Amino acid sequence: MADQIRVLIVDDIPETRDHLAKLLGFETDIEVVGAAASGREAIELAAKLTPDVVLMDINMPDMDGISATERLSAEVPTAAVVMMSVQGEADYLRRSMLAGAREFLVKPFSSDELTSSIRQVYTREREKQSRIAVQPSGNGTGATPRREDDDREGGEPGRVVAVFGPKGGVGRTTLAVNLAVAAATELGQRTCLVDASFQFGDVGVLLNLNPKNKSIADLLPELEGGGEVESIDTFVISHSAGIRVLLAPPSPEMAELITPASAKRMIEALRMTHDLVVVDCMSSFNDTTLAILDLADTVLTMLSLEITSIKNIRLFLEVADQLGYDADKVRLVLNRADSSLGIRVADVEHSIGRRVDHTIVSDGRSVVYALNRGVPFFLSNREAQVSQDVLRLASAVVGTKPAVAGEPSRKAAQKKSLFAWR
Ligand SMILES: Nc1ncnc2c1ncn2[C@@H]1O[C@H](COP(=O)(O)OP(=O)(O)OP(=O)(O)O)[C@@H](O)[C@H]1O
Ligand SMILES: [Mg+2]
Incomplete structure (x- = not known):
């Protein structure tokens, strides 16, 4: 048969x-x-x-x-x-x-x-x-999964996806980790995850990583100098979940030492050797976060069905507009979309004046189980709806071509994103 x-x-x-x-x-x-x-x-x-x-x-x-x-x-x-x-x-x-x-x-x-x-x-x-x-070709998205030793020198720079949320605790780290794993294991993307929650980074906890002398802090002298960021690979950890990881500094006070210019140089260096750089950003809207959002191709902006989260999203969307971000660059991701907290998705959309682009279900069981074991839920519970939602999001992010000159006007793009969602 x-x-x-x-x-x-x-x-x-x-x-x-x-x-x-x-x-x-x-x-x-x-x-x-x-x-x-x-x-x-x-x-x-x-x-x-x-x-x-x-x-x-x-x-x-x-x-x-x-x-x-x-x-x-x-x-x-x-x-x-x-x-x-x-x-x-x-x-x-x-x-x-x-x-x-x-x-x-x-x-x-x-x-x-x-x-x-x-x-x-x-x-x-x-x-x-x-x-x-x-998978479409271009932007490093070839039909064959990339291997650790693939050389991207001379190729197109990889795509940078910033996972942001103007309010803490909305699930940025959870999404960043699982999105990176999904892109690497299912979509064949050579992926680097950067913990840019510089003060209290949680990526190491979710991935059960606690190495000595392997974090952004160790790169700082080089980032501050003017030359090439040559030793970045030494501080990127290859994780057995199929991704590469650059961790946040081990102590909170070191966060202040990371300037916007350093953060930018770090991410620019990583995108030269990866198809995809996923950045778990801070919720505070400071200069460093702004530098990361500026250079990102896609900003996955997370919100939850809470009134404070919605208010902050509205403010952020105004800022993004003033900064001239393309409408397609900022993608709204509603986490725990099915939690019944008295606010409906339609209410949120009405309140912020645009539609939510992606939704992720609430699944405390899979998410917390994975968190406590240091295995991304995308690996330990691949069948769960929450994993499927993350994969759908990863495919959308990876499949979208970066905006290039000569593409439809901003208004036209906005119109498209209002109607061509999910
Ligand atoms: N889809 C989900 N279903 C159930 N629980 C979730 C989901 N997403 C995140 N969580 C839980 O919500 C909490 C916050 O998630 P996470 O740490 O990823 O958020 P964060 O935005 O990175 O927070 P912080 O501001 O601390 O960096 C965690 O306990 C996580 O397990
Ligand atoms: Mg976090």
């Missing part, structure tokens, strides 16, 4: 392998193409059989499931891993997801859980492949 899902089973216990093969034997759309007793054998067989899905046990004697998954992600990227473990602990989940597993099943699981996980992962992978295949 053409559309059968080809599955490779990996478990060191022969009875488990047989049991899983028998369970899957009842399904007409699933075919077990092989079984391996170790991580090493799994990699060999996967390279030969090119399965769609690999059911991987986490604890195996020679090479554990996590190391095998890491190698598989690099060597047979078309094979999606479903990890199986008797331990449901956060650390196992985190390490599996960061190694590249697409799903995590805690043993014992039912046959329904098993087959529905396999089908979901398979469908999602197929969607992902077709999305990558239809």
Whole structure:
């Protein structure tokens, strides 16, 4: 049958392998193409059989499931891993997801859980492949996902997306982190996330990062000098979620040392080596934030269904207008759009005089679960609506071409953005 899902089973216990093969034997759309007793054998067989899905046990004697998954992600990227473990602990989940597993099943699981996980992962992978295949060319958005060692020297500068919100606590960091991960893992963008919440940056917490001497603070002497920002790569951390990260200074007082010119030079340097630079901005509208918003191609402006947030958005939109930002540059993102706080989206739109461009659902369970485990929810709960909303937003941002001279007038663009939304 053409559309059968080809599955490779990996478990060191022969009875488990047989049991899983028998369970899957009842399904007409699933075919077990092989079984391996170790991580090493799994990699060999996967390279030969090119399965769609690999059911991987986490604890195996020679090479554990996590190391095998890491190698598989690099060597047979078309094979999606479903990890199986008797331990449901956060650390196992985190390490599996960061190694590249697409799903995590805690043993014992039912046959329904098993087959529905396999089908979901398979469908999602197929969607992902077709999305990558239809990415428009230009602005570094090629059909092939970029690799760590890709050289962009001489290419077009990458796109800068500032995640801003004129009120604190609206979900900027949550969106910035997950948007970056979605763009990197699903859209093949070489992505750098910058924590420009210089005083109290939270990106490190969300990504479980706490390195010594690797932050914007270490770059400052070079940023203040006039020459090239040569050592920026030394301070950018490669995170196993598929993105690169430049963290905020470790202590709040250092934030004052970052001038608008330094922030600008830092982001300009990063866009030369990345397709996408996502910047988690401060909520205060100071000179440094302004410098970042100025150079950004897109400003994702976040708001929530709260009266204070709406008031601040209105003021910000006035400022953006005075600054001459193109109507397409500022995109309104309503976070927790479905929370019933007595204010409706239509009321918000009426109050600010324009439509909301993107919405993200409220999902405290996925978001807080991910936060407490240091894994972006986009990886740990890829099926959730909140992840799908983030991916839709990432696709819109990446797919939009930067404004170039000779494009429709500002008024025309404004008109378009009022009616061509969502
Ligand atoms: N879509 C969502 N559903 C449920 N909870 C959310 C959602 N988005 C954000 N949150 C929660 O809201 C809180 C604030 O989010 P976050 O820290 O991302 O906001 P912020 O704008 O970066 O805040 P700060 O001003 O502190 O930098 C967090 O507890 C986060 O888990
Ligand atoms: Mg924040």
